[in-house]
Amino acid sequence: MNFALSLLSEAAKQGVIDRLQAFTDSEGQSIASQQMADPDYWGSVGIIALAGILVVFLILAILIFFFWLMGTIFKAVDNKKKSKAAEKASAVPAPAPVVEAAEVTEDSGNTDSDEEIMAVIAAAVAAYSEQDGKEYRILDVQRSGARTRSAWGLAGISDSTRPF
Amino acid sequence: MEILSDTIGGLISTSGFSGMGITNIIMILLSFVLFYLAIVKKYEPLLMLPIAFGMLMTNLPFTELYHAELWNPATNPYFAPEYIEQGANVLVSFTKETSLDYGRVLHDGGLLDLLYLGVKLQIFPPLIFLGIGSMTDFGPLIANPKSFLLGAAAQGGIFFTFIGACVLNFLGADFSLKEAASIAIIGGADGPTAIYLTSKLAPQLLGSIAVAAYSYMALVPVIQPPIMKLLTTEKERSVKMGQLREVSQVEKVVFPIAVTVIVSLIVPSAASLVGMLMLGNLLKESGVCDRLVKTAQNELMNIVTIFLGVTVGATAVADNFLSWKTLFIIALGLIAFCIGTACGVLLGKLMYLISGRKINPLIGSAGVSAVPMAARVSQKVGQETNPSNFLLMHAMGPNVAGVIGSAVAAGVLLSVLGG
Numbered sequence: 001m002n003f004a005l006s007l008l009s010e011a012a013k014q015g016v017i018d019r020l021q022a023f024t025d026s027e028g029q030s031i032a033s034q035q036m037a038d039p040d041y042w043g044s045v046g047i048i049a050l051a052g053i054l055v056v057f058l059i060l061a062i063l064i065f066f067f068w069l070m071g072t073i074f075k076a077v078d079n080k081k082k083s084k085a086a087e088k089a090s091a092v093p094a095p096a097p098v099v100e101a102a103e104v105t106e107d108s109g110n111t112d113s114d115e116e117i118m119a120v121i122a123a124a125v126a127a128y129s130e131q132d133g134k135e136y137r138i139l140d141v142q143r144s145g146a147r148t149r150s151a152w153g154l155a156g157i158s159d160s161t162r163p164f
Numbered sequence: 165m166e167i168l169s170d171t172i173g174g175l176i177s178t179s180g181f182s183g184m185g186i187t188n189i190i191m192i193l194l195s196f197v198l199f200y201l202a203i204v205k206k207y208e209p210l211l212m213l214p215i216a217f218g219m220l221m222t223n224l225p226f227t228e229l230y231h232a233e234l235w236n237p238a239t240n241p242y243f244a245p246e247y248i249e250q251g252a253n254v255l256v257s258f259t260k261e262t263s264l265d266y267g268r269v270l271h272d273g274g275l276l277d278l279l280y281l282g283v284k285l286q287i288f289p290p291l292i293f294l295g296i297g298s299m300t301d302f303g304p305l306i307a308n309p310k311s312f313l314l315g316a317a318a319q320g321g322i323f324f325t326f327i328g329a330c331v332l333n334f335l336g337a338d339f340s341l342k343e344a345a346s347i348a349i350i351g352g353a354d355g356p357t358a359i360y361l362t363s364k365l366a367p368q369l370l371g372s373i374a375v376a377a378y379s380y381m382a383l384v385p386v387i388q389p390p391i392m393k394l395l396t397t398e399k400e401r402s403v404k405m406g407q408l409r410e411v412s413q414v415e416k417v418v419f420p421i422a423v424t425v426i427v428s429l430i431v432p433s434a435a436s437l438v439g440m441l442m443l444g445n446l447l448k449e450s451g452v453c454d455r456l457v458k459t460a461q462n463e464l465m466n467i468v469t470i471f472l473g474v475t476v477g478a479t480a481v482a483d484n485f486l487s488w489k490t491l492f493i494i495a496l497g498l499i500a501f502c503i504g505t506a507c508g509v510l511l512g513k514l515m516y517l518i519s520g521r522k523i524n525p526l527i528g529s530a531g532v533s534a535v536p537m538a539a540r541v542s543q544k545v546g547q548e549t550n551p552s553n554f555l556l557m558h559a560m561g562p563n564v565a566g567v568i569g570s571a572v573a574a575g576v577l578l579s580v581l582g583g
Contacts, residue, residue: 017580021341021342021581031340032333032339035340036330036333041330042330044341045327045330045344048326048345048580048581049323049326049327050323051576051580052326052573052577052580055431056319056572056573057313059427060312060313060316060565060569061316062426063309063312063422063423063568064309064310064312064313066426067306067312068309070306070415070418070422071306071307071309075409119540122543122547122556123557125552126552126553126554129552130406136552137551137552160462
């Protein structure tokens with residue numbers, strides 16, 4: 001951070017960038033060619049580019065550190081809550097949960113290639129696969145039977161879920 | 165009879181046909197090309213269509229909707245030699261570059277001049293960011309903060325292109341430092357940010373830069389996959405990433421406040437873009453401002469999009485647009501996108517190695533903002549290699565980090581060159 005800022009402040013101290021910026025087209029010559037004629041032109045271009053990318057990286061690195069710290073604290077709090085809940089649950093023996101296997105039925109309806117719906121289905125399958133430990137592969141997704149939502153409803157959903 | 169011929173003659177001389185020059189015809193034809201891209205090819209139609217229409221209207225003679233001369237500080241009457249001689253403005257040498265006669269704009273301006281005030285005064289791009297923020301879920305980024313690095317790496321395209329634009333001056337491109345920075349920001353793949361920076365640094369290039377930025381954003385699914393495949397092996401592309409942890413609402417509320425404070429303290433010139441993005445997000449995540457969120461996501465966003473598009477299109481007058489610079493801008497914009505994608509993927513590869521092959525490098529390409537298109541491309545390319553792969557949520561992290569990264573990059577360029 002200091003390095004990047006010192007690069008920029010060094011350039012600012014020397015006034016190189018300001019000097020380059022001060023060229024105007026009032027003398028009939030273009031600004032760019034006047035700027036390029038300055039002996040410090042390429043040095044300034046390099047400093048702006050290098051310091052720019054460094055500042056972007058450093059700001060985002062600070063954000064990483066902050067949110068990593070925040071995440072660690074929240075995870076710790078969450079684990080504490082979970083362990084407390086587990087303790088309470090173990091005090092009262094509960095019947096074992098019954099897991100029913102869900103069967104996916106496919107119908108030979110019209111093929112729908114809507115990317116968003118595909119993404120949601122793929123996400124659900126990926127999450128299920130994570131829990132299950134088995135790999136699933138989506139070969140085809142087809143709509144079963146009649147439409148469950150009106151065309152206006154679908155248009156509304158598509159419109160409001162499509163980010164800008 | 166004479167009265168009739170005089171009337172017809174008068175009508176003809178005041179009609180647009182009499183003022184139609186070859187440059188007007190070329191610009192109108194170019195606007196038709198943009199109509200085609202928006203309507204038939206569906207290239208970012210929400211913005212491309214208003215841009216094309218603004219371009220059409222501004223190039224129809226005598227419509228008086230937009231006056232390029234009002235936006236050129238050199239034509240400010242207060243800087244006329246006789247005025248300066250009277251000693252009316254002793255600070256003229258300090259303010260000539262930045263001062264516009266806004267009174268004249270209000271007095272003589274047409275409809276699009278008045279709407280363009282929203283661009284010139286940097287009102288519309290931050291409002292668009294408010295809407296984007298209210299639609300964005302930063303959850304994947306909070307769950308995996310390392311994604312910020314990929315969002316930063318993809319901004320490499322901006323700074324490489326900045327150097328590239330300066331080097332092109334050897335080929336006669338004639339770009340000043342401010343123009344080079346405005347062109348380079350196309351690599352951020354973020355339309356409002358590009359418009360924001362260009363309207364401050366090089367307003368004369370606004371039309372060409374906006375058209376290039378939105379065209380390439382629409383072409384992300386075409387431009388990115390070959391680069392992603394070229395830089396990664398099949399083994400790397402098929403890496404399956406573990407599910408992201410659940411993010412609590414408190415974290416989601418803290419996120420926009422913390423980002424605003426941190427970014428604004430370090431780069432104050434990025435505050436308007438990042439601040440509005442985060443305000444929109446805070447409205448959404450707080451869960452107590454439903455009405456405001458609805459407005460920010462829909463009515464406000466749509467109204468500002470129309471105004472922004474049509475006025476940016478209106479700046480594309482023949483004098484500014486029909487030059488070699490436009491061709492250079494189109495070439496440099498493509499280079500910026502390609503390098504940005506490559507930088508993201510290369511850092512992704514590095515993270516793949518460091519993480520012990522747990523990170524799929526394909527998510528790096530999503531660092532070039534273009535939300536959510538770039539993340540969808542990562543998902544698609546990943547699934548082509550390994551059909552059971554699901555990268556979308558992982559790619560959304562770098563994708564939204566890219567929005568913050570490009571706004572920060574714009575802030576840095578503005579603070580260095582905007583003075």
